[in-house]
Amino acid sequence: MRNRSLNAIPTSAPGRRGTAPPRRVAPGPPGPPAARRPRRTPQPYILLAPALVLLAVVVGYPLVRLGVISTQGFGLRTLITGRTSSVGAANYTAILHDAQLAPILLRTVVFAATLVAGTVAVGLGAALMMVAVGRRLRSAMMLALLGAWAMPTVASTLVWQWLFQPTYGVVNWLLTQLRVFGDYRQHDFLAHPVSGFVVVWLLVVWISVPFVALTLYAGLTQIPGEYHEAAAIDGAGYWRRVRTVTLPFLRPVLMLVTVMSVIWDFNVFNQIWILTKGGPDGGTTTIAIWSFTKAFASQSYGQGAAIAVFSVVLLAVLAGWWVRRLVVAGEEA
Amino acid sequence: MRIRIPAGLAAGIVLALGATACSSSTSSGPTGTSTPASGGNAGKTLTVWYMDGDLSDAAVKAINDKFTALTGAQVKVQIQQWDGINTKVATALAQDNPPDVLEIGNTDVPLFAASGGLSDITSALPDLQAGGQHWLPGLEGPATVGGKSFGAPLFAGNRAVIYNKKIWAAAGITAPPTTFAQLTADLDAVKAKNTAPDFSAFYFPGKYWHGALQFVWDAGGQLAAQSGGKWTGTLESAEAQKGLTAWKDFVGKYSSAASRDVETTAPDFNTLFAQGKAGAILNSSINSILKVGPSLKDQIGTFPFPSATDGRTQPVFLGGSDLAIAAKSKNQSLALAYLKAATDPAVQASAIVGIDHWIPASTEVIDQTIGSLPATSQAFFTAAKTSVPTPAVAGWATVESDKSIDDFFADIATGRKSPAEAAKSLDAHLDQALNAPVS
Numbered sequence: 116m117r118n119r120s121l122n123a124i125p126t127s128a129p130g131r132r133g134t135a136p137p138r139r140v141a142p143g144p145p146g147p148p149a150a151r152r153p154r155r156t157p158q159p160y161i162l163l164a165p166a167l168v169l170l171a172v173v174v175g176y177p178l179v180r181l182g183v184i185s186t187q188g189f190g191l192r193t194l195i196t197g198r199t200s201s202v203g204a205a206n207y208t209a210i211l212h213d214a215q216l217a218p219i220l221l222r223t224v225v226f227a228a229t230l231v232a233g234t235v236a237v238g239l240g241a242a243l244m245m246v247a248v249g250r251r252l253r254s255a256m257m258l259a260l261l262g263a264w265a266m267p268t269v270a271s272t273l274v275w276q277w278l279f280q281p282t283y284g285v286v287n288w289l290l291t292q293l294r295v296f297g298d299y300r301q302h303d304f305l306a307h308p309v310s311g312f313v314v315v316w317l318l319v320v321w322i323s324v325p326f327v328a329l330t331l332y333a334g335l336t337q338i339p340g341e342y343h344e345a346a347a348i349d350g351a352g353y354w355r356r357v358r359t360v361t362l363p364f365l366r367p368v369l370m371l372v373t374v375m376s377v378i379w380d381f382n383v384f385n386q387i388w389i390l391t392k393g394g395p396d397g398g399t400t401t402i403a404i405w406s407f408t409k410a411f412a413s414q415s416y417g418q419g420a421a422i423a424v425f426s427v428v429l430l431a432v433l434a435g436w437w438v439r440r441l442v443v444a445g446e447e448a
Numbered sequence: 449m450r451i452r453i454p455a456g457l458a459a460g461i462v463l464a465l466g467a468t469a470c471s472s473s474t475s476s477g478p479t480g481t482s483t484p485a486s487g488g489n490a491g492k493t494l495t496v497w498y499m500d501g502d503l504s505d506a507a508v509k510a511i512n513d514k515f516t517a518l519t520g521a522q523v524k525v526q527i528q529q530w531d532g533i534n535t536k537v538a539t540a541l542a543q544d545n546p547p548d549v550l551e552i553g554n555t556d557v558p559l560f561a562a563s564g565g566l567s568d569i570t571s572a573l574p575d576l577q578a579g580g581q582h583w584l585p586g587l588e589g590p591a592t593v594g595g596k597s598f599g600a601p602l603f604a605g606n607r608a609v610i611y612n613k614k615i616w617a618a619a620g621i622t623a624p625p626t627t628f629a630q631l632t633a634d635l636d637a638v639k640a641k642n643t644a645p646d647f648s649a650f651y652f653p654g655k656y657w658h659g660a661l662q663f664v665w666d667a668g669g670q671l672a673a674q675s676g677g678k679w680t681g682t683l684e685s686a687e688a689q690k691g692l693t694a695w696k697d698f699v700g701k702y703s704s705a706a707s708r709d710v711e712t713t714a715p716d717f718n719t720l721f722a723q724g725k726a727g728a729i730l731n732s733s734i735n736s737i738l739k740v741g742p743s744l745k746d747q748i749g750t751f752p753f754p755s756a757t758d759g760r761t762q763p764v765f766l767g768g769s770d771l772a773i774a775a776k777s778k779n780q781s782l783a784l785a786y787l788k789a790a791t792d793p794a795v796q797a798s799a800i801v802g803i804d805h806w807i808p809a810s811t812e813v814i815d816q817t818i819g820s821l822p823a824t825s826q827a828f829f830t831a832a833k834t835s836v837p838t839p840a841v842a843g844w845a846t847v848e849s850d851k852s853i854d855d856f857f858a859d860i861a862t863g864r865k866s867p868a869e870a871a872k873s874l875d876a877h878l879d880q881a882l883n884a885p886v887s
Contacts, residue, residue: 191563195542281706306709392851412849
């Protein structure tokens with residue numbers, strides 16, 4: 116059922132307006148094949164098979180393996196000797212009784228929420244700006260966004276580390292040059308959990324904005340100009356038009372990028388690990404960092420896998436609930 | 449997981465000390481000799497894993513030649529990169545046809561020994577240590593788990609004070625200090641002379657446990673103690689607390705405020721030193737400094753960090769590597785012969801010290817070779833004679849990899865926690881991690 120709901124997303128927004136504009140909004144799959152469903156033909160399945168096989172091998176198998184390992188006492192000895200032993204739900208009980216669980220979950224949710232909000236807000240702003248500016252500036256913006264997007268996260272994280280480091284940090288120097296905050300050249304941003312989080316937040320938003328901005332821009336270009344014209348003739352100002360014309364049309368795309376941002380930001384790892392290692396005093400340890408240190412620092416692959424499964428389930432439930440809610444809201448309107 | 453001296457640094461030491469060979473190339477082709485000699489081993493080939501940047505090709509060849517002379521078998525050398533090495537070694541040890549001999553970082557040895565991947569070489573020790581060789585405790589200790597030995601030392605590197613003679617001379621100091629009181633008096637003079645906010649008389653990053661532990665050991669403290677097969681964190685002991693407080697006072701006084709919560713790499717302390725922003729640092733070689741500032745060559749002095757007890761030097765953390773035999777290797781006796789060739793005092797003196805200027809496997813070889821070294825290397829050799837191992841237990845790798853030991857010292861240096869509070873929480877973590885069963 117969920118698949119069908121997802122298919123319905125791209126087409127739901129125009130329907131919501133009750134106007135049925137030309138079907139240019141999204142190049143989604145053909146409409147709900149309700150009428151054709153009884154006729155079961157094998158062709159679609161044959162065409163789907165290669166993708167399904169690939170997904171089963173690349174995504175399915177590791178996921179199943181992860182699930183299996185999470186029920187085993189899997190450590191380094193297991194890896195070397197190949198002898199596994201089932202421990203039932205012990206890995207899960209250990210996690211659920213870990214005093215770290217609640218603060219880490221809370222931290223992860225707050226961190227992901229602020230990241231998603233920041234990414235979508237900045238990305239939407241950039242997309243609106245790209246529509247508004249002239250062609251040259253638009254090309255320049257696209258190039259800049261693609262550049263930021265193309266940079267490997269490890270490389271950009273190392274650049275960030277340099278920008279914000281004491282003594283040689285560029286940001287430290289800039290803040291000092293402003294002559295407002297005093298001498299910041301010896302300041303260590305990563306030494307405090309809050310400012311450390313802010314540095315990581317800036318980096319992740321910077322990396323994530325290009326995808327969001329370009330996708331939203333693509334969505335914006337699909338909105339027929341007549342609607343804006345009609346609204347303008349009726350006397351609607353810019354913000355009014357954004358609210359009543361742009362956003363409703365953009366809704367499915369916005370939803371898509373938000374869901375994807377939630378999934379990505381929930382699992383941010385490189386940026387946090389390289390910049391703060393989850394410190395100071397565990398202040399930036401999110402669920403991804405926790406899973407990594409359990410699995411690869413403590414060599415408890417079983418427990419690390421259990422945390423990973425736990426976060427997959429949590430994400431699936433959260434994302435599923437939210438997608439359903441939005442779809443239902445879309446269909447009712 | 450990787451506790452040792454960075455590979456690049458190792459390569460650099462070789463260059464800086466003017467050795468002719470450059471660091472190991474990444475080629476993995478067979479470099480073994482092929483002179484079939486006595487014994488029934490001619491035609492057999494032993495596969496050996498070396499780590500990138502540790503021993504030079506020439507030093508490896510010297511060991512291989514000795515091995516071939518002993519056994520008649522050949523050697524196939526494969527150079528491994530450090531990145532993700534523990535996973536790679538674990539996977540290799542799990543195979544039915546693993547490499548026969550592996551170079552393993554000394555603090556990683558317990559992890560693999562406890563997991564059943566390495567061969568027990570205890571019965572061969574009398575032969576390997578023939579001639580009364582005393583292996584360095586910092587290398588032998590971690591390879592000994594539960595009274596059994598799982599590795600033979602290959603080489604070591606350790607830390608000594610590196611200071612800028614020009615900056616010190618400007619403050620009126622001309623001879624290196626030999627006591628802790630002299631050191632602090634000298635640093636006071638350097639500090640008084642240099643008042644810039646980014647200058648450190650002695651730059652000592654907060655996240656630098658290899659260095660900070662020297663203070664704990666010097667005061668008679670230990671990370672953890674074992675009794676009845678159970679490890680207990682002992683940083684709350686009076687001795688360890690004394691050392692931690694001494695360290696906190698030292699860095700608080702002589703190292704810049706910006707150094708409290710950083711690692712040695714960001715900002716890079718070699719660069720800080722090379723640019724004159726630090727009067728002294730504690731590091732394992734002068735070579736990374738020379739890479740940034742080649743003109744400093746004649747301006748660098750070294751001395752072992754003096755102990756709070758006059759006449760001694762601070763015990764050092766010994767980084768380095770052991771050679772171990774894969775338990776699933778089908779050439780156990782040949783592999784043992786390779787260990788014998790690598791720890792041979794003559795090979796150690798000529799290759800490990802003579803070619804690569806590393807610290808050799810035994811105190812006897814140190815004494816024998818120290819006179820022939822450049823002046824800046826001698827301080828490192830002197831300091832190496834008093835070394836302390838990290839707990840020889842698989843769980844130690846956890847403490848290092850999850851960075852709790854880094855946070856521990858940074859918490860103390862920044863004042864986020866008092867030494868007593870910080871020790872309480874790390875002791876609890878040590879109790880849990882060091883006693884965690886290996887599954």
